[in-house]
Amino acid sequence: MVKISELEQVKKCSGTYVLAVNDTLNVIHGKWKLPIIGSLHFGKKRFKELAREIPKITPRMLSKELKDLEVNGIVTRTVHGTIPVTVEYELTKSGESFNDVLDVMVKWGLQHRKNFMGKR
Amino acid sequence: MVKISELEQVKKCSGTYVLAVNDTLNVIHGKWKLPIIGSLHFGKKRFKELAREIPKITPRMLSKELKDLEVNGIVTRTVHGTIPVTVEYELTKSGESFNDVLDVMVKWGLQHRKNFMGKR
DNA sequence: TATACCGGTATACTTTAGTATAGTGATTAC
DNA sequence: GTAATCACTATACTAAAGTATACCGGTATA
Numbered sequence: 001m002v003k004i005s006e007l008e009q010v011k012k013c014s015g016t017y018v019l020a021v022n023d024t025l026n027v028i029h030g031k032w033k034l035p036i037i038g039s040l041h042f043g044k045k046r047f048k049e050l051a052r053e054i055p056k057i058t059p060r061m062l063s064k065e066l067k068d069l070e071v072n073g074i075v076t077r078t079v080h081g082t083i084p085v086t087v088e089y090e091l092t093k094s095g096e097s098f099n100d101v102l103d104v105m106v107k108w109g110l111q112h113r114k115n116f117m118g119k120r
Numbered sequence: 121m122v123k124i125s126e127l128e129q130v131k132k133c134s135g136t137y138v139l140a141v142n143d144t145l146n147v148i149h150g151k152w153k154l155p156i157i158g159s160l161h162f163g164k165k166r167f168k169e170l171a172r173e174i175p176k177i178t179p180r181m182l183s184k185e186l187k188d189l190e191v192n193g194i195v196t197r198t199v200h201g202t203i204p205v206t207v208e209y210e211l212t213k214s215g216e217s218f219n220d221v222l223d224v225m226v227k228w229g230l231q232h233r234k235n236f237m238g239k240r
Numbered sequence: 241t242a243t244a245c246c247g248g249t250a251t252a253c254t255t256t257a258g259t260a261t262a263g264t265g266a267t268t269a270c
Numbered sequence: 271g272t273a274a275t276c277a278c279t280a281t282a283c284t285a286a287a288g289t290a291t292a293c294c295g296g297t298a299t300a
Contacts, residue, residue: 046276046277047276047277047278048275048276048277051277059277059278059279060278060279060280062278063277063278063279084275084276084277085276085277086276086277087276087277087278
């Protein structure tokens with residue numbers, strides 16, 4: 001668990017702060033990462049399943065983004081030695097907890113819409 | 121205030137959910153918006169002050185990003201009729217509350233680093 | 241008169257992100 | 271034998287984001 005006191009500490013140290021924000025931005029970055037994470041939030045999926053569920057994504061992008069997410073510890077890739085091979089992608093613990101970030105983003109987005117619309 | 125119950129409602133309606141996330145992504149989007157918001161969090165600033173405080177930003181980008189932030193209701197731009205004119209940029213209420221989002225991003229980033237480093 | 245500050249804009253360029261399209265080898269279904 | 275599925279990869283392209291450089295009119299300072 002990250003405690004409040006720790007957050008306060010970090011906010012005093014811009015280096016760590018910036019690192020932590022960047023880690024989070026990396027997950028968000030690009031057109032397809034959030035759709036992929038969203039889709040995987042309903043359970044593990046195979047490559048083609050993801051491709052079908054995410055409209056308009058090309059295999060090139062899906063492959064690239066999954067690799068990014070994998071090296072950054074957001075998803076795991078499991079190859080099953082079946083014939084033909086099946087490959088399953090699943091959210092890690094971090095990947096799942098990313099929902100907390102999304103929740104706050106939604107909350108802020110809603111509040112912002114209210115503030116903003118009120119002003120015109 | 122956005123209430124928990126409202127968040128639950130929204131999570132059932134993908135349309136609103138996606139809109140709200142997108143509103144938030146728009147604020148984050150691009151290389152310079154977070155530095156600008158961060159800088160303005162310490163108080164209102166003039167154009168050149170921002171340019172000096174944010175290393176390597178060009179006037180073109182600063183101008184463009186400030187416009188984006190303004191039309192999206194994150195900063196206000198105030199022209200004072202002094203001679204020569206001074207222009208001040210300041211965070212709106214929404215702009216200030218964006219810190220809540222950043223806090224959660226930092227928290228997640230820290231936790232993720234812990235999870236991730238533990239795994240190797 | 242020359243220089244610098246203010247708040248930018250204009251133009252051209254490079255770099256990065258994303259798209260389009262085709263193809264791989266192994267396997268199974270008709 | 272032909273076509274389709276699986277999980278991708280390769281190549282070439284377009285579009286978007288960001289950079290570099292120069293410049294604007296107005297004012298103040300030396």
